[in-house]
Amino acid sequence: MCGLSGHHLATCHYVNRPFPRLPRHGQQHAARGHLQQGGVIAYATESCFGLGCDPFDVRAIRRLLAIKARPNHKGLIVIAANLEQLRPLIRPLTPAQLAVVNRYWPGPYTFLLPAAPRVPALLRGRHDKIAVRITAHGEAAALCQALGHAIVSTSANRAGQRSLKTARGCRQAFGVRVLTLQGRIGKRRKPSTIIDLDTGRVLR
Incomplete structure (x- = not known):
């Protein structure tokens, strides 16, 4: 049973030079090819630029963590355009869980949900859940x-x-280690709110 309530919701070596600036009309095609080759991209999101990679490419995840100098145990957020894109990452949702996420997505709420068995451990970190969000940022x-x-x-x-x-x-900052896409961030000043969907606990 979902424990969420309105109360909880109140709240190798690289030369350091960048890729050539991409024309906007070719960015998505370039990003697709780069990700398929295990690359890392930077792209605009709701409150800042984000670093991203294919969530099932373990080598790409390791590369991203190294670029960011982020500890492996913390886990990472995954965003999507719709729920269908998240289904490979999460276990099936109950009707109660679906009712909650459909109420707050798309939007600035990242939910911790039970991870599907095939999710790489580096995405979960030391947790048995994965942090996911359907983004409301148009470009993302x-x-x-x-x-x-x-x-x-x-x-x-x-x-x-x-x-x-x-x-x-x-x-x-990242030079050739990251393919940076042109874009404009949203107006949100703070990062997304992170909530454990099972308990309703707000973690950020």
Whole structure:
């Protein structure tokens, strides 16, 4: 039974030069090819630029974690354009769980849900659940639609540093390690709210 309530919801070495700036009309095609080759991309989200990769490519996840200097045990968020893109990552939802996520998605709410058996351990970290969200950011949702699948989404920065807000900042920070897409972040100042759907506990 879902424990969520309205009360809880109140709340190798690289040369450091960037890829050539991509024309907007070719970005999604370039991103698809880059991800298929195990690459990492930077793209606009609701509150900042995010780093992303294919959520089932373990080598790409390791590369992303190394770029960000993020500890493996913390896990990562995955975003999607719709629920169908999340189904390979999560166990089947109960009617009560579906009612809750349909109420708050698309939107700035990341829910912890029981992970499907094939989900890479690096996505879950030390947890048995995975953090997922259907994004309300138009460009991020369009990217997922064009790719045909969900993508990892973690703030574009090294661990402990400020999240980057522009494509230019990402190109300067990550160079050729990351394919940066042009885009504009949303108006949200804070990252998404993270909630354990089973208990209703707000974790961020």
